[in-house]
Amino acid sequence: MTDTDIKKGLAGVVADTTAISKVNPETNSLLYRGYPVQELASTQSFEAVAYLLWNGDLPDETQLAQLRATERAYRHLPAEVRAAIDLVPLDAHPMDEVRTALSLIGAKDLAGTGSVLDVSGSTEENLARSVRLFAVLPAIVAYGQRRRRGQQPVEPRDDLDYAANFLWMTFGEESDAVVVDAFNRSMILYAEHSFNASTFTARVIASTLSDLYSAVVGAVGALKGPLHGGANEAVLHIFDEIGSAENVGPWLDEALAQKRKIMGFGHRVYKRGDSRVPTMKAALDTLVEHYDRPDVAALYDTLESEFVGRKGIYPNLDYPSGPAYNLIGFDTLTFTPLFVAARVTGWTAHIMEQLGSNALIRPLSAYNGPDERHIDGYVPDA
Numbered sequence: 001m002t003d004t005d006i007k008k009g010l011a012g013v014v015a016d017t018t019a020i021s022k023v024n025p026e027t028n029s030l031l032y033r034g035y036p037v038q039e040l041a042s043t044q045s046f047e048a049v050a051y052l053l054w055n056g057d058l059p060d061e062t063q064l065a066q067l068r069a070t071e072r073a074y075r076h077l078p079a080e081v082r083a084a085i086d087l088v089p090l091d092a093h094p095m096d097e098v099r100t101a102l103s104l105i106g107a108k109d110l111a112g113t114g115s116v117l118d119v120s121g122s123t124e125e126n127l128a129r130s131v132r133l134f135a136v137l138p139a140i141v142a143y144g145q146r147r148r149r150g151q152q153p154v155e156p157r158d159d160l161d162y163a164a165n166f167l168w169m170t171f172g173e174e175s176d177a178v179v180v181d182a183f184n185r186s187m188i189l190y191a192e193h194s195f196n197a198s199t200f201t202a203r204v205i206a207s208t209l210s211d212l213y214s215a216v217v218g219a220v221g222a223l224k225g226p227l228h229g230g231a232n233e234a235v236l237h238i239f240d241e242i243g244s245a246e247n248v249g250p251w252l253d254e255a256l257a258q259k260r261k262i263m264g265f266g267h268r269v270y271k272r273g274d275s276r277v278p279t280m281k282a283a284l285d286t287l288v289e290h291y292d293r294p295d296v297a298a299l300y301d302t303l304e305s306e307f308v309g310r311k312g313i314y315p316n317l318d319y320p321s322g323p324a325y326n327l328i329g330f331d332t333l334t335f336t337p338l339f340v341a342a343r344v345t346g347w348t349a350h351i352m353e354q355l356g357s358n359a360l361i362r363p364l365s366a367y368n369g370p371d372e373r374h375i376d377g378y379v380p381d382a
């Protein structure tokens, strides 16, 4: 094997087919099951998009009502999951809470399964598990943020749809329609993005015929890193460091001199801009107007134009979503758990697709360690 055969980071490698989403960097487009994501974000609820990702088509009224009824039934945080979250130190990262909570939910659901031969599940079982995780994640994320703020948990409201209820459980008050709409759009934009690092992690785990919960827990771990999902949180740290639009120039001079990566910019696949950014930027604009925060827009625009002008590297989805979540009132540490709540739909769709035509994912490596050598005095067994 030569160095040129090695695809470091699997860059450019087509690992399998997928019918779930199509990322086209040439046309700067992203399709979920054939639909442009910006059309879905403008017209659909997150519940309908989850249905689309799992089932291949948008739901009719009855199908959507059924999904919403099931989602409402699983919105409550089980007491033992709440207790498990409480065992996670308050100063641990909330992604560790999410990982722990999902792991316990999986263990409880699969209790009694017995042999590992039986854990991968049928499509029907995995669809039910997917809906359950999608339904309970808002309670996990909201509980975590409230716990860190020393606030009591807020019970879900059956009269509210997914996005409005998520905000209700987090803030304990009903959000304005414009805020619910921006949040719903962000969930749709974050839901799915082909073989990104966390989704591929989920598929690798599923390919061993492990269970859906284990695959999702592994994906949470992959998403936590700042080169992937952790970047939405990192964008806000950068905004806090810079402070205001006037400081962008000197801050960028120093950051680039130190060869720092500017979080929220760049993408492995998109090199001329992330297809999701214009839709999320429009949602951010509505929030800027709603909360009357032109300073946020000024900082956003100035950093974008200065960085793109100097490096030719464009913003990714995390760049507009970070400040949007901040304006809505989410703590910075809650941003990546929000990404989990959205992406669990894509992960679980991919797990089911992987299991539908499975091949164990097991690449090769090129050894570059020491040549064969031997222990002094070693005598082979006769």
Ligand code: ACO
Binding pocket: 009, 226, 227, 228, 229, 231, 260, 261, 262, 263, 264, 265, 266, 267, 268, 269, 313, 316, 317, 318
């Ligand atoms: N800031 C500064 N320089 C950058 C950035 C950035 N955000 N992104 C890329 N570059 C530079 C690299 O330093 C490198 O320069 P060099 O060739 O002089 O060494 C060159 O561009 C290529 O970058 P790589 O990191 O090798 O490209 P890759 O395709 O592996 O990176 C990645 C993609 C990891 C997303 C990268 O752009 C990055 O680290 N961005 C910041 C983190 C981030 O925003 N992640 C979110 C991803 S999208 C999502 O999860 C929704």
